[in-house]
Amino acid sequence: MRVRRSGEHARVGFVELFFDLVFVFAITQVSHLLLAHLTPLGALEAAILLAAVWWVWIDTSWITNWLDPERGPVRLMLFGLMAAGLIMSTSLPEAFGDKGLVFACAFAAIQTGRSLFTLWAVRSSPVQKANFQRISAWALMGAVFWIGGGLAEGQARLAIWLIALALEFTAPAVAFFVPGLGRSNTTDWDVEGAHLAERVGLFVIICLGESIIITGATFAELAWTTPVVTAFASALVATIAMWWLFFSEAHEAASETFAHAADPGAIARRAYTYCPIIVVAGIVVTAVGDELALVHPLGHTAPATAAVLIGGPMLFLLGTSLSILAVWGKVAWPRVAGMAGLVVAACASPYLAPVVLTLLSTSILVLTATWESLARRKS
Template sequence: MTDSLLRTRDGHHARVGFVELFFDLVFVFAVTQISHSLLHHLTWEGAIHAAMMAAAVWWSWIYTSWVTNWADPERVPVRVALFVLMGLGLLMSTSLPEAFTEKGLWFAVAFVATSMVRSGFMLFAARDNAMLKRNFLRIIIWQIFSGVFWIAGGLMEGEWRVGLWLAALFIEYISPAMFYRVPGLGRANTAEWTVEGGHMAERVGLFVIICLGESLLITGATFAEATWTPEVIAAAAVAFVGTLAMWWIYFSAAHEAASEVISKASDPGTLARRAYTYCPILIVAGIIVTAVGDELSLVHPTGHVEPAVAAVLIGGPLLFMIGGLLAKLAVFERWSIPRVAGCVALAALWLAAPFVMPLGLAALTTAVLIAVAGWETWSLRTA
């Protein structure tokens, strides 16, 4: 139909629109807020709070990316909907640092409103597509269910808020795996999800670039304010090279191949759900934690490595590597030997942590990232 708000599936790659890139800018701020919050609260409690916020922010973003995989962002109503979601996303992002204190209700309301606006709009946009309309009716019912826990958590304090929000996140993340099953409406059939693999791969890739860019911003800003001693210069170089290595690993030839596999799959929805909905959260979390580790090694490159510092210096790259390993497994259904070896090597660095300085530990994790990137590149060239 000429008035359809949905993309046409004509066999050509659906390009990412400028309005989608504009929408992503809100999440640059969100990622920065999370990394700064973790940096200033480097405790188990702070780590749990940061992980929960990262999970919520990622979920809000990836759901919108699924929507723009179906809805055409060149149509004015779709753009207006994205602008409304941007405003709600900005409110959500600004409340992140105090989400577990006085701005919890603001965060919860912004998150739930984002879900309702997004899914409600898709019910309208897909009004002539029975499959999509029925699917988003199931989705909005699940989101109303989780929304009760989000709002209740925003009204409570302390451990009650954490518990209720953990329940909300569990409902959010389990709903796709449950195929949005609703009594009377049945369950979704992922084989009917007409996913454009190239668009989805590009959207997730752009979010990864946002996170890597935020890592570079932290490195640059911290380095600019520091006294440029040889140790500080070395720490900045290590952080920069480590970011380059993560980019190299993520945007390998496998990234392009994955979009082709999904595009030609008999059940693209299942592949896209595994590879681009669940797995990237570990990649994103890894980059955020690595950025915190980079700043810590820049501020204190020498001296004893505290356990919390070791946790972020090793944990960030390890989370990134595990996420990349699982994403590759989800698409190609085989284990990546270089990435398995990288996970093992990074985990083994816990044994070295008591004997090196923060700069030394950061250099070792970067060396592992470089080795994995080089190994994968060499393997592809000799295959």
């Protein structure tokens, strides 16, 4: 069931793309949830759910990096995860309400079921068998907290799910250490970098597509006045600029860096497991800001509106900057400068209408992408 032979690029299969369709819906659900509850508590709840959605997806992408998704048993496993993922996605709007237990059980079933399946699939490899014994132990421990949170209510659920999410994010960082079983070694993870880079790129495309869907659907329902058309154009250009910044030559070069790295698993853990969630959050928050600017382009900019109009691009630049640092160990100065520009824009936000603020944040993204592209051509 191994995906790749030594030196062979693992092509992303159609079944993996089919699996991703569930997450188009999930990302849309999270965006709508944040838009409907644009408060500090609402933002925290949306962040927890977005992180959970990302963790389900990236963990599955690691599995299809190792196992051949064209094999029957692996394909059936992915279909089962799709079914559970769809249940999880439909429960997202009420995850902190009446459907908390549904969400928790679906999430736990995905994480534990996938880990146990992979443990069976790699049973002939002593190294990978031990690796997935540890991973399964962490998944089972996390399931206790997810389901426990689903049974709780109110702030207790929030607190328990924060612990559960902390366990999910901590596990790879501590190499899935389990007393008596030891810890995994990233050099044994044998990751195929080009495949994982392509998978993460596809998830970013999903998020950018969701942003376009929200912007287009909102714009279609509004009167096409000059401020509305301006906000729409700004949102579209911002999405293009984010695509430009993410899918630059650096993204393509990352797979080459993986191919020649002494420990590709360690780089993949940093650059493709942790950093992209910040990028994804930036795209989702930017989409929410674009919708607010479309609906209310003129007048006073509320603090919540300013937070998403500036915070979305800020998170995106931060996430991509950390990814570059994780892969090459260098600082992306144009992106750092872009974040500094957004800080200045945030200071001016109380005096700017939403349409002006969105134009300003979009301009900063475009200038950042242009500066970086010109600098790369000169080097």
